[in-house]
Amino acid sequence: MSKPPTDTEWDNAYIDEQLAEHLRQTREPDPMGKLALFSGAAQRPGPFGTLAIECSSCKRESPIRFREIPRLVMPISLTLPRRYHTFMKCPGCGRRTWVRARWRM
Amino acid sequence: MARTIAIANQKGGVAKTTSVVSLGAAMTEVGQRVLLVDLDPQASLTYSLGLDPDSLDVTIHDVLVGRTPIGKTIHQGVEADIVPSNIDLAGAEAYLLTRTGREYALRMALEDVQMHYGVILIDCPPSLGVLTINALTAADEVIIPLQCEALSHRGVGQLLETIEDVRRLTNRTLSVGGIIPTMYDPRTSHSREILADVGRRYGMRVFEPPVRKSIRFAEAPRAGKSILRYAASHPGATAYREIARSIIG
Numbered sequence: 001m002s003k004p005p006t007d008t009e010w011d012n013a014y015i016d017e018q019l020a021e022h023l024r025q026t027r028e029p030d031p032m033g034k035l036a037l038f039s040g041a042a043q044r045p046g047p048f049g050t051l052a053i054e055c056s057s058c059k060r061e062s063p064i065r066f067r068e069i070p071r072l073v074m075p076i077s078l079t080l081p082r083r084y085h086t087f088m089k090c091p092g093c094g095r096r097t098w099v100r101a102r103w104r105m
Numbered sequence: 106m107a108r109t110i111a112i113a114n115q116k117g118g119v120a121k122t123t124s125v126v127s128l129g130a131a132m133t134e135v136g137q138r139v140l141l142v143d144l145d146p147q148a149s150l151t152y153s154l155g156l157d158p159d160s161l162d163v164t165i166h167d168v169l170v171g172r173t174p175i176g177k178t179i180h181q182g183v184e185a186d187i188v189p190s191n192i193d194l195a196g197a198e199a200y201l202l203t204r205t206g207r208e209y210a211l212r213m214a215l216e217d218v219q220m221h222y223g224v225i226l227i228d229c230p231p232s233l234g235v236l237t238i239n240a241l242t243a244a245d246e247v248i249i250p251l252q253c254e255a256l257s258h259r260g261v262g263q264l265l266e267t268i269e270d271v272r273r274l275t276n277r278t279l280s281v282g283g284i285i286p287t288m289y290d291p292r293t294s295h296s297r298e299i300l301a302d303v304g305r306r307y308g309m310r311v312f313e314p315p316v317r318k319s320i321r322f323a324e325a326p327r328a329g330k331s332i333l334r335y336a337a338s339h340p341g342a343t344a345y346r347e348i349a350r351s352i353i354g
Contacts, residue, residue, distance in 0.1 A: 034267070037238045038274045039205045058209070060275070068205060091205045094213055 039092070052104040055090035055097060062092035063104065107140070107222040109215065110282065110352070111244035116260045117231035119252045120287035122149040123322050123332070125228040127342070129185035130331035131349035137223040140179070143190035144211070144240050145230040146198075151189035154182055155329025158191035166193040168214045169239070170200050175214040184331050186222075194236070201235045208235075208275045212243035224353075233267050241271040246282040248352070251303060253289045253296040253315060258303055265307065283310030285348060288318040312351055316344045 039062065050063040053072075064072070068091060078087040084098035112125050122145070129139045143150040143165060148158035158164075165188050167173035178188050201207040215225060227240040241247060247268060251257055265281070272279050284303060290296045296315075304311040317340050325335035333342045 034233070034270070036202075037208075037233075037235050038270070039207050062205065064205070093209045094206045 050104045052102050053091055053099045054084075054102065055092055055095070055099050056084040057095050057097040058090060058093035060090075060092040061102075061104075062090070064091050107215075107219040107225045108246075109219075109225040109227065109244045111227045111229055111237075111240040111247045112250060113229040113237060113240060113247050113264060114249050114251065114260070115231055115233045115237070115264055116252070116257065119257065120250045120285075120316065120322070121145075121231070122153060122228050124248075124250045124285055124287065124316075124345070125150055125226050126153050126184070126326075126331045127333060127345035128349050128352065129224075129226050130333040131342075131346045132224050132226075132353060133185050134333065134346070135350065135353065137353065138221065139185040140218065140222045140225045141185050141187045142211075142215075142225060142227045142240075143188060144194070144227055144236050145190060146192050146194040147230070148190045148192065148194075149326070150228040151187065151191065153326035153329070153331075154180075154184065154187050156180060156187070156189050158189065161189055161191055164188075164193060165190045166197045169194075169197040169210045171210075175217055179218070184334060185226075198235055201239070208238050208242045208271075211239040212276075215243050233263065237267070238271060238275070241268060241279060242275040244276070244279060246280045248282040248285060248312075249309075250285045250287050253286050253299045255295070255299065257299065258306065261303075261307060281309055282352065283312050285312050286315035289315035290318050291315075312348045314344045314347060316341055316348075 051066070052061045052063045054061045072089045072091055079085055084100045086099055086101065087096070088099060089096050090099055112121050114121060125141055129141045132139045141150060151158045163173045163178045165178060168175045168178055168188070175188060180187050180189060201210060219225070227244060229237045229240045249261060249264065251261065268279060268281060286300050289300065300311065300315060319339065319341050321336045321339050322332055322341060325332045328335055332339060333345065336342060
């Protein structure tokens with residue numbers, strides 16, 4: 001028969017449990033974990049931030065890489081002085097629509 | 106515009122496909138125009154409605170990789186129309202993982218046919234991968250079939266977390282319609298306890314009546330029919346009719 005835990009062992013187990021709960025709550029979501037299923041959420045910001053596109057149709061903000069820009073603006077793109085200033089393909093929902101760009105740190 | 110409902114639970118064998126077929130048939134009975142979407146590479150829904158997955162020219166796979174409009178994949182059936190699937194859909198999952206905006210592939214495809222249907226039911230695969238995320242992003246609500254057996258609720262918490270991620274990132278209006286208790290055995294107190302526990306634990310609506318376990322559910326797909334046509338007066342068929350009425354409201 002195993003010995004019952006001492007008071008110290010109980011205390012240590014309680015502290016471990018509290019610590020584990022604290023770590024669970026404060027842990028940064030891993031972009032390579034389940035968030036990798038979402039195209040926007042999986043991208044880590046670069047050292048100088050990330051270019052993000054906000055779409056007037058889906059209202060989502062999608063971070064993009066510079067190499068994706070040609071694919072999104074082809075075959076036609078237009079920029080006008082308005083809130084959603086550029087007509088191009090939204091990287092989030094895939095619609096050709098008006099978007100605006102912003103630098104996300 | 107169609108009301109789009111995803112039937113999801115990452116646990117396998119909880120009667121997701123049976124629920125989709127039966128609810129689809131029950132909704133058709135009350136005059137709804139219903140489209141069923143098979144989003145599982147195992148293609149059980151496709152098979153259940155009498156189609157041979159391996160002999161299909163175009164499936165939901167072709168839609169998700171952008172090769173075919175969804176309208177060209179629809180098979181019209183007696184009990185409901187269906188967008189079929191086959192094992193190629195496993196490849197679509199790998200293809201979508203490299204695409205920006207991958208979560209919206211199904212939602213955008215369904216936009217083309219939504220005006221033709223009253224209800225669209227999506228049969229999700231038994232996993233929390235990119236296909237399930239597509240279904241949850243395309244859906245207005247999600248319904249969770251849950252087997253009335255011990256350990257069956259394990260995973261529901263993870264599914265609810267995923268639903269929360271989807272609300273935050275791709276579909277802020279997604280709601281949880283409730284739980285369909287399946288494979289219920291009224292003779293055992295165990296089944297009754299599980300049912301009571303699930304409603305309490307997750308604070309969600311539990312549809313009534315629970316769907317009883319029966320061999321008829323296994324026999325119906327072999328005949329290419331839903332339980333509603335295979336055994337019209339069976340308690341399982343009656344349960345799905347009542348649940349369908351509750352869902353339609």
